[in-house]
Amino acid sequence: MMKKNTIAVIVNDQPGVLQRVAGLFGRRGFNIESITVGASEEPGLSRMVIVTDGDERTLEQITKQLYKLIDVIKVIDLSANAIVAREIALIKVNAEPSVRPELLGVVETFRASVVDIGTHSLMVQVVGETTKIDAMVELLQPYGIRELSRTGVTALNRGNSK
Incomplete structure (x- = not known):
């Protein structure tokens, strides 16, 4: 069943990270409904919040692919809990x-x-x-x-x- 997923991605604050994350979504055919990026509570790390459509399998694929990117520290499925x-x-x-x-x-x-x-x-x-x-x-x-x-x-x- 397709649903809106909100995920947080903690990444190293480095040039090109946003481009690599967005490129991963594009290459895999995943749509980004919205993406915001800014400083996190940890110096040197940024928090991306991405809203995308997909079922459980799609979310699992997105998570696995994100972890393959060198600058990705953590992926959090915010949709799984109250936000x-x-x-x-x-x-x-x-x-x-x-x-x-x-x-x-x-x-x-x-x-x-x-x-x-x-x-x-x-x-x-x-x-x-x-x-x-x-x-x-x-x-x-x-x-x-x-x-x-x-x-x-x-x-x-x-x-x-x-």
């Missing part, structure tokens, strides 16, 4: 003065914030699960989205698990 997953989006939307009160109502409902105001536009920042971002984008669509930038998912296991 906290977040994404950030910046959305620039048409906002003539007459529709601003209505737009601000949408922003408030999603606990988002206005981070820039132009003469004919607003830029909104929204943080949350992917479904929340998708819903906000859908509601802002009728106003006319000028630009949209999303970070991709970042995630950690809940509670005391590591």
Whole structure:
């Protein structure tokens, strides 16, 4: 059964590691829905959070292939446990003065914030699960989205698990 898998990959912070990981997915025909990379709690190591589709067998293949890469230290299947997953989006939307009160109502409902105001536009920042971002984008669509930038998912296991 196909499902969304969220995996964390701890890697050496070296040039070209992201390219090698992404290349592995491409060569094997695995799709990356989102990938985020940043510093980890360990100096010299980075954490990649990758969201991909696949069944258990596909996830097992991905894990085995990742461990073959020299700079991969650890692969963690975050989907196996409860996680906290977040994404950030910046959305620039048409906002003539007459529709601003209505737009601000949408922003408030999603606990988002206005981070820039132009003469004919607003830029909104929204943080949350992917479904929340998708819903906000859908509601802002009728106003006319000028630009949209999303970070991709970042995630950690809940509670005391590591």
